[in-house]
Amino acid sequence: MSWTDERIDQLKGMWERGLTASQIADELGGVSRNAVIGKAHRLGLQSRPSPVKANETPKKAAAPAQRKPAAAPDVEAPRAAAPVTSPPAPVRAPVAPPPAPAIPAPAAAAATDAPPPPPQPRIISVGPGGFLRQGPGDQQAPIPPAPPRRLVPAKPSAEIADKTTLLDLTERICKWPMGHPGEPDFHFCGEQVNPGFPYCVEHCGRAYQAQLPRGTRRPPPPLPFGGPRVR
DNA sequence: CCCTGATTCGC
DNA sequence: GCGAATCAGG
Numbered sequence: 729m730s731w732t733d734e735r736i737d738q739l740k741g742m743w744e745r746g747l748t749a750s751q752i753a754d755e756l757g758g759v760s761r762n763a764v765i766g767k768a769h770r771l772g773l774q775s776r777p778s779p780v781k782a783n784e785t786p787k788k789a790a791a792p793a794q795r796k797p798a799a800a801p802d803v804e805a806p807r808a809a810a811p812v813t814s815p816p817a818p819v820r821a822p823v824a825p826p827p828a829p830a831i832p833a834p835a836a837a838a839a840t841d842a843p844p845p846p847p848q849p850r851i852i853s854v855g856p857g858g859f860l861r862q863g864p865g866d867q868q869a870p871i872p873p874a875p876p877r878r879l880v881p882a883k884p885s886a887e888i889a890d891k892t893t894l895l896d897l898t899e900r901i902c903k904w905p906m907g908h909p910g911e912p913d914f915h916f917c918g919e920q921v922n923p924g925f926p927y928c929v930e931h932c933g934r935a936y937q938a939q940l941p942r943g944t945r946r947p948p949p950p951l952p953f954g955g956p957r958v959r
Numbered sequence: 960c961c962c963t964g965a966t967t968c969g970c
Numbered sequence: 971g972c973g974a975a976t977c978a979g980g
Contacts (some may be wrong), residue, residue, distance in 0.1 A: 730972095731971085732971085748963070748964085750962080750963080751965070759973085760973070760974075761963090761964090762973055762974060762975080763973050763974090764973095765964060765965075765966095765971070765973090766965095766966090766971090766972065766973055766974090767971090767972080767973085768964095768973070769964095769965080769966085769973080777963090777964080806966080863960085895962070900961095961971075961980100962977105962979100962980080963978100963979080964977105964978095964979095965976100965977080965978090966975100966976080966978105967975085967976080967977100968973100968974100968975095968976105969972105969973100969974095970971100970972085970973095970974105970977105970980075
């Protein structure tokens, strides 16, 4: 795969929205997480909270990653100067994860109007082609004018809470579909996969039937799609 | 272990 | 320019 203009646009968009490099790579397809990161940097998209870069120790001269011993004596230019204007950065909120489903004590609080900080149970889903689905009016996210009076257990769509969505799929997540695509609660199994297979052990049992001798009668295996519900 | 982004450097 | 390999923190 190559970096077409379209794919670069998708990369930019997703990167700026805070999707991780892995997610972007999955969405784009045909590229690795590293490729995404490398491209992002080359594009000048930069700086997002890196676990490695949290603090910078100016003490020792950095002994950076050197995969191969440089033949030449390292004449390293001083890399201390950070030309980039330290971004006071409009703090870009990362993809707001659904708030922990902690059950608040119902009897407590909730009485008078506590100024509720506007929660942002933003749900981001990525559609085919890498565009991001947003709720209407989600474009510039104007400040919600009048916060509700009462705090409600932030429920960013109970339908998909705790469900394995497309975004959650990785190499080691069982991809067995649960329910039917298009239904509101459609999701994926989400178990750990049977290593080497796209499904967990249980669903491998459904997906892969032992080859029986010719002529052997057996009931048709349940199908993941189409037929009656399989769960 | 898993994840994350940053960086280097051979191609 | 690209991206695997590597580093390093969570």
